[in-house]
Amino acid sequence: MWTSSLAGKEFGRLRTWYTHPAWQAEHDLASATAICDLPQDRLEPILVTAAGLRGATQLLNTEFRTFAQDAEGVTAQVADRVTVLTGPSGAQDWKAAAAKAEAELGFEVAVHSIGFGGDYQDTYGTFGRGVGIAGDGALLVRPDHMVGWHAEDSG
Structure with a gap:
């Protein structure tokens, strides 16, 4: 809802999924919980912020593997993913x-080449110049999406 204040005039309302009265009754009869029909782009920031305020750490670019519950709580096993972005001429190396590195260190490294003949096309040929690498150079992108290391070329 869009209003002038919490108790103010309503300017508009977003009706999605089971918020229409005819469908909401169907949901209420079939579900043991109350509906919270909020689109992901609005709900996710609320959940992430609330979890962060309670001390949770958000892990980006990770893969969920398994979980186990015991009397102490729930333990989840995740795998970090590191990404290497390279120009097309250095992709194979x-x-x-x-x-x-995967075999020796035990974590996954995804490699994507960008440019003509690579995994992803660089239509205007600006990727390498923009990030400061040659066609055989590379960037290592950490799980938090920050560049952790770069090589201008493979030499």
Whole structure:
């Protein structure tokens, strides 16, 4: 709802899924819980903020593996993912290095080449110049989406 204040005039209302009265009754009869029909782009920031205020850490770019519950709580196992972005001419060398790192260190490294003939196209040819690497250079992107290391070229 869009209002002038909490108790003010209503300017508009977003009706989605089961907020229409005819469908809400159907949901209420079939569900054991009350409905909270809020689109993900609005609900997710609320949940992330509330969890952060309570001390939770948000893990980005991770893969959920397993979980186990005991008397102490729930333990989840996740795998960090590191991404390497490279120009097209260095892709094979970086993919081989990533496979070696995965085998030795035990975490996943995704390698994506960007440019003509690469995994992703660079229509205007600006990727390498924009991030400061040659066609065989690379960027290592941490799980928090920050660049953790870069090599201008493979040499």
